[in-house]
Amino acid sequence: MMYIKLASFLTILPSLVGGVPTTGPHVKRAGCAQCEDVAHGFASLNGGTYGGKGGQIVTVTTYADLKKYAGATEPYIIRVSGTIVAEPKGYEVPIKSFKTIIGVGQTGHLLGGGFNINSQRNIIIRNLEISDTYDPTDYNGKGADWDGIQVDNGTNIWIDHVKLARMRDGLIDLRKDTDYVTVSSCLLSEHNKAFGIGWTPNVISKMTINDNFFNSTNQRGPSADNLKYCHMYNNYMLNVTSYGNYARGETELLVETSYYERVNDPVVAGPKASIKSNWLKFKDCTGDIHLDVDSHKVFKASKFYSYELKDPYDLPTTIPPFVGPRPEIGI
Numbered sequence: 001m002m003y004i005k006l007a008s009f010l011t012i013l014p015s016l017v018g019g020v021p022t023t024g025p026h027v028k029r030a031g032c033a034q035c036e037d038v039a040h041g042f043a044s045l046n047g048g049t050y051g052g053k054g055g056q057i058v059t060v061t062t063y064a065d066l067k068k069y070a071g072a073t074e075p076y077i078i079r080v081s082g083t084i085v086a087e088p089k090g091y092e093v094p095i096k097s098f099k100t101i102i103g104v105g106q107t108g109h110l111l112g113g114g115f116n117i118n119s120q121r122n123i124i125i126r127n128l129e130i131s132d133t134y135d136p137t138d139y140n141g142k143g144a145d146w147d148g149i150q151v152d153n154g155t156n157i158w159i160d161h162v163k164l165a166r167m168r169d170g171l172i173d174l175r176k177d178t179d180y181v182t183v184s185s186c187l188l189s190e191h192n193k194a195f196g197i198g199w200t201p202n203v204i205s206k207m208t209i210n211d212n213f214f215n216s217t218n219q220r221g222p223s224a225d226n227l228k229y230c231h232m233y234n235n236y237m238l239n240v241t242s243y244g245n246y247a248r249g250e251t252e253l254l255v256e257t258s259y260y261e262r263v264n265d266p267v268v269a270g271p272k273a274s275i276k277s278n279w280l281k282f283k284d285c286t287g288d289i290h291l292d293v294d295s296h297k298v299f300k301a302s303k304f305y306s307y308e309l310k311d312p313y314d315l316p317t318t319i320p321p322f323v324g325p326r327p328e329i330g331i
């Protein structure tokens with residue numbers, strides 16, 4: 001609550017000092033200008049994903065405060081300032097419905113732990129770094145289920161401009177019918193099992209995965225099991241040793257305008273999955289590429305929302321500088 005007062009004090013300040021008007025973009029900057037942004041893609045359906053919009057804005061610098069506000073029953077916009085170290089290592093902070101967790105500037109960092117969302121809805125995680133629960137004696141992450149962001153049965157989730165690296169199990173694990181999700185402008189790097197979706201016999205989940213950079217991962221870019229609709233576009237994958245986009249179970253995968261560089265098995269389908277691809281660029285890739293697997297079955301994303309495709313040849317220069325925390329989002 002203290003921080004709300006501080007923010008409104010700051011908005012008054014310019015008018016006291018320099019006669020700057022109290023409205024307009026200058027003033028908005030002091031008031032968390034991007035904190036009420038809403039999701040695009042599948043997360044924009046089903047009523048939309050707006051997180052803690054309309055709730056109180058708090059800034060947290062300690063693990064205790066992060067846990068307290070993330071787990072509150074009321075909506076909150078939680079600004080994370082600086083590095084917060086998880087204790088105990090690997091613990092996943094539970095997030096309850098109607099929260100936006102957003103880093104301040106490029107400083108927001110949860111170190112040595114992650115987040116967990118279980119049977120909750122309408123949550124935004126943005127402009128943050130989450131890293132370093134990796135245990136070098138446990139490359140396969142079998143010893144502890146320490147993920148960066150783990151979601152079970154979550155609805156309307158937006159993960160945007162998050163930088164994830166070196167976790168013990170998965171960077172992002174979206175499980176058990178988690179639905180209406182958008183993962184955009186994230187960096188997933190230096191990791192074995194990057195991004196897993198599934199752990200369900202049902203085929204209902206709908207996800208948009210766009211403008212992400214997968215760099216130096218081994219597998220799961222993503223592993224997408226039993227998704228009703230999986231829409232991927234404008235993604236750049238670099239130096240991936242085991243496999244890239246893997247449609248498993250009965251997943252319908254629409255994959256568009258993406259760039260794959262030094263990726264083994266860049267786009268592959270399991271026996272019951274289908275893939276429709278649109279303008280993919282491959283450079284120095286190895287293994288299998290499945291461009292058309294029962295593509296007549298695959299959904300049309302434009303029936304659900306509008307979106308902008310980029311020229312895949314540009315992605316190695318246009319994607320890496322804009323993934324993860326950005327000063328213009330953390331203002």
Ligand SMILES: *[C@@H]1O[C@H](CO)[C@@H](O)[C@H](O)[C@H]1NC(C)=O
Nearest residue numbers: 118119120121152153154155
């Ligand atoms: C899924 O989450 C919703 C709340 O968003 C809850 O009502 C429902 O019981 C949960 N289902 C399961 C199987 O846990």
Ligand SMILES: *[C@@H]1O[C@H](CO)[C@@H](O)[C@H](O)[C@H]1NC(C)=O
Nearest residue numbers: 189190215216238239316320
């Ligand atoms: C990709 O990751 C490697 C290993 O971490 C790093 O050395 C390299 O700079 C990264 N590339 C880009 C374009 O960020």
Ligand SMILES: *[C@@H]1O[C@H](CO)[C@@H](O)[C@H](O)[C@H]1NC(C)=O
Nearest residue numbers: 190191215216217218239241
């Ligand atoms: C490629 O990724 C692996 C990890 O999967 C890493 O050890 C290696 O340094 C990366 N190579 C480059 C050139 O970034």
